[in-house]
Amino acid sequence: MHRTRTLAGPLALAVGAGLVLAGGTGTGTAQAAEDRNVARNAGFESGLTGWTCSANSGTTVTSPVHGGAAALKATPAGLDHAKCSQTVAVLPDSTYQLSAWVQGGYAYLGASGTGTTDVSTWTPGSTGWQQLSTSFRTGPSTTSVTVYTHGWYGQAAYHADDVSVFGPDGGGDGDPDPVVPAPPSGLAAGAVTSSSVALSWSPVSGAAGYHVYRDGTRVQSVSGTSATVTGLTADTSYGFQVSAHNAAGESARSAAVTARTAPGGTDPNPNVPKHAVTGYWQNFDNGARVQKLRDVQAQYDIIAVSFADSTATPGQIVFNLDPAVGYASVADFKADIAAKKAAGKSVIISVGGEKGNVTINSDASATAFADSAYALMREYGFDGVDIDLEHGINSTYLTKALRQLSAKAGPGMVLTMAPQTIDMQNTGTEYFKTALAVKDILTVVNMQYYNSGSMLGCDGKVYAQGSVDFLTALACIQLQNGLDPSQVGLGVPASPRGAGSGYVDPSVVKNALDCLTRGTGCGSFKPSRTWPSLRGAMTWSTNWDATAGNAWSDAVGPHVHNLP
Numbered sequence: 001m002h003r004t005r006t007l008a009g010p011l012a013l014a015v016g017a018g019l020v021l022a023g024g025t026g027t028g029t030a031q032a033a034e035d036r037n038v039a040r041n042a043g044f045e046s047g048l049t050g051w052t053c054s055a056n057s058g059t060t061v062t063s064p065v066h067g068g069a070a071a072l073k074a075t076p077a078g079l080d081h082a083k084c085s086q087t088v089a090v091l092p093d094s095t096y097q098l099s100a101w102v103q104g105g106y107a108y109l110g111a112s113g114t115g116t117t118d119v120s121t122w123t124p125g126s127t128g129w130q131q132l133s134t135s136f137r138t139g140p141s142t143t144s145v146t147v148y149t150h151g152w153y154g155q156a157a158y159h160a161d162d163v164s165v166f167g168p169d170g171g172g173d174g175d176p177d178p179v180v181p182a183p184p185s186g187l188a189a190g191a192v193t194s195s196s197v198a199l200s201w202s203p204v205s206g207a208a209g210y211h212v213y214r215d216g217t218r219v220q221s222v223s224g225t226s227a228t229v230t231g232l233t234a235d236t237s238y239g240f241q242v243s244a245h246n247a248a249g250e251s252a253r254s255a256a257v258t259a260r261t262a263p264g265g266t267d268p269n270p271n272v273p274k275h276a277v278t279g280y281w282q283n284f285d286n287g288a289r290v291q292k293l294r295d296v297q298a299q300y301d302i303i304a305v306s307f308a309d310s311t312a313t314p315g316q317i318v319f320n321l322d323p324a325v326g327y328a329s330v331a332d333f334k335a336d337i338a339a340k341k342a343a344g345k346s347v348i349i350s351v352g353g354e355k356g357n358v359t360i361n362s363d364a365s366a367t368a369f370a371d372s373a374y375a376l377m378r379e380y381g382f383d384g385v386d387i388d389l390e391h392g393i394n395s396t397y398l399t400k401a402l403r404q405l406s407a408k409a410g411p412g413m414v415l416t417m418a419p420q421t422i423d424m425q426n427t428g429t430e431y432f433k434t435a436l437a438v439k440d441i442l443t444v445v446n447m448q449y450y451n452s453g454s455m456l457g458c459d460g461k462v463y464a465q466g467s468v469d470f471l472t473a474l475a476c477i478q479l480q481n482g483l484d485p486s487q488v489g490l491g492v493p494a495s496p497r498g499a500g501s502g503y504v505d506p507s508v509v510k511n512a513l514d515c516l517t518r519g520t521g522c523g524s525f526k527p528s529r530t531w532p533s534l535r536g537a538m539t540w541s542t543n544w545d546a547t548a549g550n551a552w553s554d555a556v557g558p559h560v561h562n563l564p
Contacts, residue, residue: 115139299557315365450502
């Protein structure tokens with residue numbers, strides 16, 4: 001939860017240097033019939049054949065991959081930013097569409113030697129695959145262009161796959177033209193709510209993504225093999241189909257599956273108020289005031305016990321009560337949980353944190369997580385779980401794990417998440433995909449609006465952390481891309497000592513809450529609408545709040561509880 005890494009430096013440098021962020025220069029002419037992908041070994045299926053990587057920074061891996069069986073992994077080191085490039089044959093005075101799928105650390109895609117204006121585009125990193133794309137036009141005598149990917153100094157390794165330089169054949173030995181993929185198979189409906197249906201299907205070879213249809217109308221496009229269709233009417237039957245697509249076109253639609261939404265009017269978490277305050281309770285002593293659960297301030301509606309520990313069995317978690325907290329026995333701790341629940345609070349076990357890591361990347365590890373988490377719920381009386389995994393997640397298997405846990409725990413389970421800002425920049429990230437895939441059992445996503453540096457808001461502008469605009473413009477991304485307002489909360493430090501950066505005064509938190517729910521108190525960014533049912537706010541931590549004299553909960557708590 002408490003992290004010190006900052007993203008501000010490279011982002012500020014890239015923007016300050018006038019980096020082209022989107023699009024190319026090509027005004028374009030109609031492409032000829034012989035257009036093709038002129039890149040060689042575009043999917044890295046033949047290792048690094050055709051590619052040159054600086055300082056031996058590149059290699060090929062079998063996981064993660066976007067398509068096929070291999071992808072590029074390139075690792076910046078020292079002053080080297082892991083540039084991998086190849087020279088492609090092109091025709092003069094022609095327009096080419098350049099794209100690649102990337103994930104991991106900062107990733108750049110560009111073309112140089114175009115004979116006109118060189119282009120580049122980039123992304124600040126993600127845990128899921130994202131497509132970078134731009135275009136360029138060749139000069140009157142240009143017959144070759146260098147295309148490249150690279151990372152950024154001091155950042156994590158990036159992955160790239162399925163590079164495309166699509167345009168007139170320049171006479172080189174580029175990869176074969178893509179073919180339209182086959183229709184998806186195995187479409188199935190999963191969990192339903194009164195307003196949503198979860199869908200999943202089998203992957204299709206050569207597909208770059210999938211379109212989802214509801215009763216014949218396209219309603220969603222995704223890169224993975226699952227989606228949750230929202231905005232549906234309660235107790236209503238719908239027909240769904242999916243298609244696969246790539247650069248060559250769209251497949252026929254799959255066989256249809258029918259699902260009926262649940263009746264309305266049920267509250268899956270009756271103890272969680274409409275507007276709730278979440279606080280993390282520290283099961284360790286790091287200089288903040290040591291608390292027993294009984295001492296946690298009354299303003300907190302959801303108390304996340306931090307943290308569970310992993311075992312040698314992938315996916316399995318346990319809880320070890322730290323003697324530093326001062327409990328005479330585990331039984332006393334359990335009694336405090338029971339007392340908080342009797343007072344109408346929800347007490348959940350948090351998984352992850354800055355140092356904790358639980359690997360859920362297979363069916364076996366998903367089951368191990370669900371079984372062990374449910375065992376902790378039964379042993380200690382926890383109401384649910386919080387997912388605060390900060391070292392990368394696999395949306396497919398984490399979704400399976402959470403659904404298995406929900407099936408065991410029942411509809412009253414409280415499920416919260418605390419992703420970092422980079423994890424919720426778009427619906428293609430693994431965290432965002434997970435949140436949407438479990439939307440029907442999800443209580444709230446309390447994104448951490450700190451320790452991140454500047455980030456993009458929903459309007460495409462860059463906002464610096466520590467401002468009301470940072471809170472509102474980033475929350476807007478979640479609110480506009482599938483999460484219900486009741487599933488969005490603002491996660492902030494309780495005091496300047498609670499995080500390395502990003503602390504905001506409680507007055508800023510209150511302004512952001514008012515901006516999002518009432519349309520007042522906004523900064524330079526003002527959303528086009530309001531979301532009165534926004535869930536509320538979260539803080540790290542109840543201990544740091546107590547250290548600062550409960551200044552955060554005394555100010556923010558009543559404000560949250562008095563939202564519309």
